[in-house]
Amino acid sequence: MPETTGDWAPADFERHGRELLATIRQHFEGVRDVPVARPYDAAELMGRLHTALPEMGEEFPRILTDTWEKVVPDLVHWNHPAFHGYFSTCASFPGMLAETMTAALNVNSMLWKTSPSASALEQVVLRWLAELAGYPGESDGLLVGGASLATLYALGAARDAALDYDVREEGMSGPHAKVARLYTSDQAHSSVEKAAITLGIGLRNVVKIPSDDQYRMRLDLLEQAIAHDVASGFVPVAVVATVGTTSVAAADSLEPISAICRRFGVWLHVDAAYGGLYAFASRMDGAVEDVSVGDSLVVNPQKALFVPLDSTALYCRRRGALANTYRLVPEYLTSVHTGGTFDFMDLSPQLGRGFRALKLWWVLRSFGREGLRSRLDHAIELADRLRELAAGHPDWQSPAPSRYPLVCLRYAPGDRAGADAEVLDGLNARIVKELNDSGEAYVSHSVIRDGYVIRVSLANIHTTREDIERLWAALNRAAKSSR
Ligand SMILES: Cc1ncc(COP(=O)(O)O)c(C=O)c1O
Structure with missing residues (x-):
């Protein structure tokens, strides 16, 4: 009977860990015989898993057996060599082990001082990723939980930079409210629209610019749309360009888009969640768009670099813009900074943050x-x-x-x-x-x-x-x- 206080003994943890690793090893050694997915009956599945909460703790071998017998067969195996859906994400073995280490340490890098080397390591891997993607290393950057959130955070900062009143104070409906507009192509990921919903910009203010015969945002129509909106008293907040569109992996032409953005003083956010990290592949022959022209950039190591979900990097070369929007420090979170340190909680709405940098560092x-x-x-x-x-x-x-x-x-x-x-x-x-x-x-x-x-x-x-x-x-x- 398991104890009713305290955790497993460390020796039991190791023993169970070995059992688990052996099972995972077997899974991967025979992975081509594992169906990637199978048809399921939701009612049967729920029935199979809907057991009562156990009153007393159960033995781990039983939990592990149930996991393999009752849960694993009805997963879609995203980590299978025959999985090619959506944008496939892949967890490599070093990434898997890093997740275990991360859980074991369970640190929170909300403030620099709450986990100094986790914060330092986050900066290191952000610099490495920026190098691979070709983005300026001296930008603000942070690891976040997915590209959709990265785009939301970047567009929040873009909104506040564009509007000429204190949005943090007044919100989007105060006496100085203006109609803010976003521009993106008709191929953009739905995360742009979700950001507009969340930020109070509204779906009707997402201007979908038609794409050309290669699924790239039409430059002439982008320019016309922004000029028309400026003349009509709308406030252009940001253009979201995509490198690696979701449907066909097309890439918008970043240099001319950035020239249009500069002309109108509009923020350029580059959604290179899929395409950005292929920049250094030899077989791309340098044909990846230059993402460094973006005021902000999102890349997803979880999509390209074999790092387990979730692993997304957000960068912003307009230093201080993310903090202008998200920095809010109650007394209980104050800290003193020396030697160029800062608190990651200042760069996004998220406070508690896991040690996402470790898996990137290992992979x-x-x-x-x-x-x-x-x-x-x-x-x-x-x-x-x-x-x-x-x-x-x-x-x-x-x-x-x-x-x-x-x-x-x-x-x-x-x-x-x-x-x-x-x-x-x-x-x-x-x-x-x-x-x-x-x-x-x-x-x-x-x-x-x-x-x-x-x-x-x-x-x-x-x-x-x-x-x-x-x-x-x-x-x-x-x-x-x-x-
Ligand atoms: C181009 C693009 N941007 C953003 C996203 C959203 O990514 P996430 O699932 O990390 O939020 C996706 C998802 O596939 C995508 O294809």
Whole structure:
């Protein structure tokens, strides 16, 4: 019977830890036999897991067995080499171990003094990431819980910088209130609209600039929209440009967008959550947009650099702007700063913050710049191989080609040449379902100008060329049985 006070003995922790590590090892050694996902019945699943809260503590082996038997089978295995949905996120082994260490130390880096080396290490990894993405290292920066939050925080600072009254004091509805506007392309991630909702800017004040035939924000229309709004008395707060759009991994042209922003004195926020960290991959041939022109930038190591969720970096080269918006220090959080220290709680609304820097430090050190580069190159090669396979097959198209390891596929068999777009959309949607239900691979979708497309994102550290051949065979099987 477990004790009713105190924690496990450290020796028990080690014993259970070994059991857990052995199970994880087995999982990864046989991962290709694990279905990536399986169809589920929500009621059955809830029924299976809905047990009463135990009165007395249970033995760990039982909890671990239940986890593998009752929980794991109905997870979608995001960390599987055949997972290609959304933007796949991948946790490498050093990242997994770092999460354990982080939990063991359980430090809070809200103030510099509450965890000095966690704060120092956060600055170190932020500098390293800035170097990889090509953003000025002397910017303000912090690790946050996802790109959506990073964009929200950046746009909060942009809003306060743009409005000529004290928004912190008066809010968005005081006597000096003005209509604030955001500009982004029709391809931007929904996090921009969510930020507008949260910041009191309002969805109707998000101006969606149409994109061109390569899914890039139209510069002429952006310029016209801002000029029109200025003339109408609106306050342009920020342009949000994207490097690596969600549907097709397109990239807005940052340099001319930044010139427009400079002309109108508007903040440029660069959402490079997906694309920004591919900047140093050799196979991108330097073709990644120069993110350093952004007043603020978000990049997501969780999407590209094999760091477990969540791992997002927000940068702001307008030093002090984040603190102008978010710094608020009650007596119980005061601290004295010496030697260039500061408190991370000043840069966002979040107070308590975990030690996110450690997993970045471990992963970046374990693989090094060269190791990361070759892994990103490998992912791009896999995507090129998939595009090559599609190009060599008369029934498949790969519309909106990208340099990033995201492949859009559309099945359009010759005998359906006359079929209308809706019929093909339905066929492609059935392929996604069929493939995902098979457990052989997992993909997601989007709807672009060519219609419904199957999105295949390649970012798992374990995915091999053989996996791509298997994926191609599985896609074709799913296509055949969906006809
Ligand atoms: C371009 C882009 N920006 C932002 C996000 C939001 O990222 P997060 O899930 O970290 O909030 C995504 C998510 O895929 C994205 O594709």
